Amino acid sequence: MEKPKFNIAVTGLNNTDNPGPGIPVIRGLKESKDFDVRIIGLAYENLEPGIYMRDLVDKTYQIPYPSSGKEAVLERIEYINSKENLDFIIPNLDAELYTFIQSKEKLEKMGIRTFLPSMQQFEERHKANLNEYGDKYGIKVPFSKSITNRRDIEELKEDFEYPLLVKGKFYDAYLAYTPEQVNTHFNKISAKWGLPVIIQEFIRGTEVNVIALGDGHGNTVGAVPMRKQYITDKGKAWGGITIQDNKMLDLTKSLIKQTKWRGGMELELIKTNQNEYFLIEINPRIPAWVYLAVAAGQNLPEAMIKLAFGMDVPNYSEYEVGKMFIRYSYDLIGDIAQFGSLSVTGEM
Structure with a gap:
């Protein structure tokens, strides 16, 4: 055939x-x-x-x-x-x-x-809405606040301790130790991505990520957790390894079930020394490290096409732990x- x-x-x-x-x-x-x-x-x-x-x-x-x-x-x-x-x-x-x-x-x-999320799914997970998102779906998130003016920077000391994170609404995140650094990052981010700029509480711990695919009906087709091993100055993973973490997987499946997420997604989490997980960001599409998931046994891009065309879709329940990726220049x-x-x- x-x-x-x-x-x-x-x-x-x-x-x-x-x-x-x-x-x-x-x-x-x-x-x-x-x-x-x-x-x-x-x-x-x-x-x-x-x-x-x-x-x-x-x-x-x-x-x-x-x-x-x-x-x-x-x-x-x-x-x-x-x-x-x-x-x-x-x-x-x-x-x-x-x-x-x-x-x-x-x-x-x-x-x-x-095969994309709905506009409601896309909008409610914005970094600017993360506090409300965490309350709605029962997930711990760092305290965040949106600012639209440099005059707001001086008032941050009432709600935040330094260091804190300064984030763009689409991309970019910088750690700031002083109001002057916040001002510098605010100017850079707002010029590139527009307003608002998001200020987020800095949570100490290990950054871990999950790539997942939702079928739009509350089912998780596949999910693979990863720990970054090498991070560039832009905060991008240049190396990573798949890990066994059932708590991360349960959190991901619960979120997909509650939201009925449709399409690819990436959850960015901080795992603290107390074994607590804080959701710091949801990327509403397939992340750049997706080939690690493919190599670990879950071809999520292929599964997305199958979902869209009504083909038989594997229900991925396993993946290879300890699979690594390393990027290189060529x-x-x-x-x-x-x-x-x-x-x-x-x-x-």
């Missing part, structure tokens, strides 16, 4: 020291034994490394930034679809998700499926003609 073949568009090809999830997602899809894929890369910049990985990305198109507006993005997707007959899109960056969640029906009319060699093609025509 011939395997089905899907044309799948994937974003997040920025596989640098602040890596996007696109390339590891593609690696998982390419390893499926139940379907074949043609990968269409969707890039924002013409130097995103994934564009030039010809063994992984079959064709690349440049797309406008989400800040250009939903209609501009959809118009470009419509053009790409006319050329590539897309079956599915996997957006891998937080800032894109508003557009793709809101455009679900329009994409389906084009014949393109997605020089991709391309040609100026490739760069020129993308710059002039918007495709390669």
Whole structure:
């Protein structure tokens, strides 16, 4: 019996020291034994490394930034679809998700499926809403407060002890030991990601993460916990190892059951010396370390496609403990003609 073949568009090809999830997602899809894929890369910049990985990305198109507006993005997707007959899109960056969640029906009319959280699921887990989220779902969270003005910084001493964390609404987190450092980080984050900027209580402990996939009905298709072993100056895991932690898994499954989460997610947690877990962030999409889960026995990108197309989906209950990943730098060699093609025509 011939395997089905899907044309799948994937974003997040920025596989640098602040890596996007696109390339590891593609690696998982390419390893499926139940379907074949043609990968269409969707890039924002013409130097995103994934564009030039010809063994992984079959064709690349440049797309406008989400800040250009939903209609501009959809118009470009419509053009790409006319050329590539897309079956599915996997957006891998937080800032894109508003557009793709809101455009679900329009994409389906084009014949393109997605498997994303609802707008309510996406909105309520924002860092700015974390206190309310913890109360609602019975999860410990660090105390957080949103600020929109530098004048608010002086008042932080009433609610926080230093050090504290300064976070952007989409990305970036910095530890600050003084109000002056908060001011510096506030300026940097607000210029890059806009307002509000989130101030969060600093919890001492070990950072641990869980990648998971929810089916949209309260069931956890798969979940793999990991401990970061090496962290870059951007706070990104450059090395990690799968761990056995039933408490983390129970917390994840409980959250997915209560929220009926649909799609991929990453829980970022702090495990204290008292064996307590504090949820510091929920990333509402597949994280960049997803290939560790694939290597440990849970191909979550493949399972997502199966869910979307009504194929038999494995109920992953096990994974290999002690599986490690280590990122590395590698020089991709391309040609100026490739760069020129993308710059002039918007495709390669």
